[in-house]
Amino acid sequence: xxxxxxxxxxxxxxxHVKTLASDEFEGRGPLxxxxxxxxxxxxxxxxxxxxxxxxxxxxTQAVPLAKITPKNISSLKIGGLxxxxxxxxxxxxxxxxxxxxxxxxxxIFVGYGINAPEYNWNDYADLDVKGKTVVMLxxxxxxxxxxxxxxxxxxxxxxxxxxYKYEEAARQxxxxxxxxxxxxxAGYGWGVVENSNSNTxxxxxxxxxxxxxxxxxxxxxxxxxxxxxxxxGMDYGELKDKxxxxxxxxxxxxxxxxxxxxxxxxxxxxQNVAGILEGTDKPEEWVMLHAHWDHLGKVEKNGQTTxxxxxxxxASGVAGVITLADALSKREEGFARTLMFSAFTAEETGLLGxxxxxxxxxxxxxxxxxxxxxxxxxxxxxxxxxxxxGESYLSIEDDLATAAALQGRTVKxxxxxxxxxxFRSDHFALAKQxxxxxxxxxxxxxxxxxxxxxxxKADDDYLPSWTLGGVQQDLSLIGSMLNYYAQGDVWPxxxxxxxxxxxxxxxxxxxxxK
Numbered sequence: 001x002x003x004x005x006x007x008x009x010x011x012x013x014x015x016h017v018k019t020l021a022s023d024e025f026e027g028r029g030p031l032x033x034x035x036x037x038x039x040x041x042x043x044x045x046x047x048x049x050x051x052x053x054x055x056x057x058x059x060t061q062a063v064p065l066a067k068i069t070p071k072n073i074s075s076l077k078i079g080g081l082x083x084x085x086x087x088x089x090x091x092x093x094x095x096x097x098x099x100x101x102x103x104x105x106x107x108i109f110v111g112y113g114i115n116a117p118e119y120n121w122n123d124y125a126d127l128d129v130k131g132k133t134v135v136m137l138x139x140x141x142x143x144x145x146x147x148x149x150x151x152x153x154x155x156x157x158x159x160x161x162x163x164y165k166y167e168e169a170a171r172q173x174x175x176x177x178x179x180x181x182x183x184x185x186a187g188y189g190w191g192v193v194e195n196s197n198s199n200t201x202x203x204x205x206x207x208x209x210x211x212x213x214x215x216x217x218x219x220x221x222x223x224x225x226x227x228x229x230x231x232x233g234m235d236y237g238e239l240k241d242k243x244x245x246x247x248x249x250x251x252x253x254x255x256x257x258x259x260x261x262x263x264x265x266x267x268x269x270x271q272n273v274a275g276i277l278e279g280t281d282k283p284e285e286w287v288m289l290h291a292h293w294d295h296l297g298k299v300e301k302n303g304q305t306t307x308x309x310x311x312x313x314x315a316s317g318v319a320g321v322i323t324l325a326d327a328l329s330k331r332e333e334g335f336a337r338t339l340m341f342s343a344f345t346a347e348e349t350g351l352l353g354x355x356x357x358x359x360x361x362x363x364x365x366x367x368x369x370x371x372x373x374x375x376x377x378x379x380x381x382x383x384x385x386x387x388x389x390g391e392s393y394l395s396i397e398d399d400l401a402t403a404a405a406l407q408g409r410t411v412k413x414x415x416x417x418x419x420x421x422x423f424r425s426d427h428f429a430l431a432k433q434x435x436x437x438x439x440x441x442x443x444x445x446x447x448x449x450x451x452x453x454x455x456x457k458a459d460d461d462y463l464p465s466w467t468l469g470g471v472q473q474d475l476s477l478i479g480s481m482l483n484y485y486a487q488g489d490v491w492p493x494x495x496x497x498x499x500x501x502x503x504x505x506x507x508x509x510x511x512x513x514k
Contacts, residue, residue, distance in 0.1 A: 017311060021462045076218075107252070274341065277328065388411050
């Protein structure tokens, strides 16, 4: 690997961020005028750079979405208590139904709600939860115990993610799920939960209108959970401690849950956007650079309009993709492999655009060499390290260390491994299909106030005071890795045994057999 000599134009980068994070783009909400402006802007930029369409003759891939807005949410009646929507619980559904009702559903505490054979852990063992309401803890037992021999200790596994918990509960046949929120193991405060789950959300739609998913995807405030357990004669702290130890058995709370709400549903197509710089020798093999284009859009509340411009998250990343595409497309001799530059929709509502792309790829996943994903850049001064998310997963981690060393930098491990950031951005949708994938993220690392004051809030705006030193060095580093993959014969690989590694092995075996 050699240090990238691609010329990074920070003036060009700054203009892209200012534009994408301007009020004119209305917070880049999917299925909005903001999306139309964003997609048009990206396609125009790709055409200017001479990139070819990634999806046949199109720069866009239509992603069928349902836009679901819960309304008229009743109180949650559980354990003889009435909890208020928003301040004490959140509830939504991805089922395509106009009215939803949970009536007198038996409630069971299922610990962490995890079924992980490789860790010899199954919170659902010998348990029938069909049609019932399950209450569970956030994160996984390793975080609670800090035992490095339990799961991955303090570092969250995928089993700790809320997405997994809803998916597994659905596989078990549960009707409703309430995850008990705690700030430390969740990685964010209740305000993020309320803001992210009380307004419009988006969902992919299957042939059965998502009927196989859980009826209620819910969160329960910690204070409400404590009240609930006390009301049924149990101690939350004691149960939490028991649930974090091997051999935990689920506990029926001997109470019922009831809840109702209506949905306003709109069905439409959002757009993934991608352009390619076609390879000269191995055009069928793709190396990919990505950033999600969407943010939270604008919200009308109490007669006021709030625009969530998402400057760092993630106009900064999209601008980085365009800027590197600009720099690399100027290379006269080209690249042996094809480079894809992409921006997907609906990351903020569950990696939906990435998930659709991963399951409907323009080339087989076995032809995808690596997927590099930018989600929030360091827009401040340069630093002497690069952050790494996830440990001992992939050989890409070794390449990251090499690229950093070329700049005189070191690799710094994720300072918040308990937050599971490796599982929370678009690259993970590709990883689940076996594609070696890596995350570049600097949300709050050089600005300690960012998470508390601006993350997913209206104050995530472009600031003229940004020095962009971090952008300069990180784009250069990413450029080095792209050049390495696009010029050589290297195929990054999975190190740790996992479903992701198995998927990759199967895909490569099918490829060899053809």
